[in-house]
Amino acid sequence: MKITPVKAFNDNYIWMIQEGNQVVCVDPGDPTPVLEFIVAQRLMIAQTWITHPHHDHTGGAGAIRRTFMESPVYGAEDIPDATHTGGAGTQIPFGGGLATVWETPGHTAHHLSYLFEHSDGLHVFCGDTLFSAGCGRVFTGTIEQLFDSFSRFNQLPETTLFYPAHEYTAANLRFAAHIEPDNPDIQTALAATEYRTPTLPVTLAHERRVNPFLRVGLQHVWTRVENLCGRKLNSESEVFAELRELKNNWQPPE
Numbered sequence: 001m002k003i004t005p006v007k008a009f010n011d012n013y014i015w016m017i018q019e020g021n022q023v024v025c026v027d028p029g030d031p032t033p034v035l036e037f038i039v040a041q042r043l044m045i046a047q048t049w050i051t052h053p054h055h056d057h058t059g060g061a062g063a064i065r066r067t068f069m070e071s072p073v074y075g076a077e078d079i080p081d082a083t084h085t086g087g088a089g090t091q092i093p094f095g096g097g098l099a100t101v102w103e104t105p106g107h108t109a110h111h112l113s114y115l116f117e118h119s120d121g122l123h124v125f126c127g128d129t130l131f132s133a134g135c136g137r138v139f140t141g142t143i144e145q146l147f148d149s150f151s152r153f154n155q156l157p158e159t160t161l162f163y164p165a166h167e168y169t170a171a172n173l174r175f176a177a178h179i180e181p182d183n184p185d186i187q188t189a190l191a192a193t194e195y196r197t198p199t200l201p202v203t204l205a206h207e208r209r210v211n212p213f214l215r216v217g218l219q220h221v222w223t224r225v226e227n228l229c230g231r232k233l234n235s236e237s238e239v240f241a242e243l244r245e246l247k248n249n250w251q252p253p254e
Contacts, residue, residue: 001118005198006033011167012056019095022046026125027165031060050075051127052111076110104129106146107136122160131164132202134172135213147240158205169199174252176212179224185209216240
């Protein structure tokens with residue numbers, strides 16, 4: 001199996017999961033780079049998986065469906081181009097592996113993630129729920145849902161690989177360093193972004209060291225967030241919510 005990021009727009013990744021000459025296309029926001037990749041590599045799209053309805057994740061689904069007419073498009077009920085709709089627990093075989101659908105709302109109300117189990121490990125295509133060192137903004141979901149989605153992710157094996165849909169790592173790490181200025185793992189990861197892109201995928205073990213949204217239970221992170229927001233917080237979910245507000249309003253230093 002081979003997993004390749006195809007770049008789209010300014011910072012999107014369309015993930016291509018390949019076995020033999022068959023591929024799964026994840027979140028095709030733009031059909032052009034997908035079809036160019038397919039032609040250049042002499043591949044066929046076997047399936048399309050969509051995490052949520054934002055146009056930069058769905059814009060190419062219709063063109064791909066028309067080009068590969070027998071290729072199913074999986075997504076939630078709010079995906080117009082989906083030929084197969086399903087929520088939590090839906091299982092999708094591909095090649096030598098099996099994807100299980102999780103509902104991971106927060107960024108949007110019906111956001112899905114695809115947990116693809118293969119002989120080489122667990123691969124999570126998480127759309128805009130989790131980013132390296134960060135999380136998605138809340139649009140049609142709720143911050144409580146996003147916290148719950150993160151809590152579920154954090155229960156997976158530490159070797160789990162996450163495949164977010166955007167290259168936001170450097171900016172997220174700069175904010176993470178604002179929250180934890182003495183965290184050497186954040187500084188090391190930030191330095192690596194200067195010479196290594198894509199920065200993805202990332203392991204859960206890595207994210208537990210650098211992602212402040214997975215570290216809200218640590219006392220020094222909790223205290224730092226309280227100091228920055230100016231009030232006492234009573235639960236990890238409150239720390240998570242305030243941390244997201246801080247990220248929304250944060251401006252990096254010049």
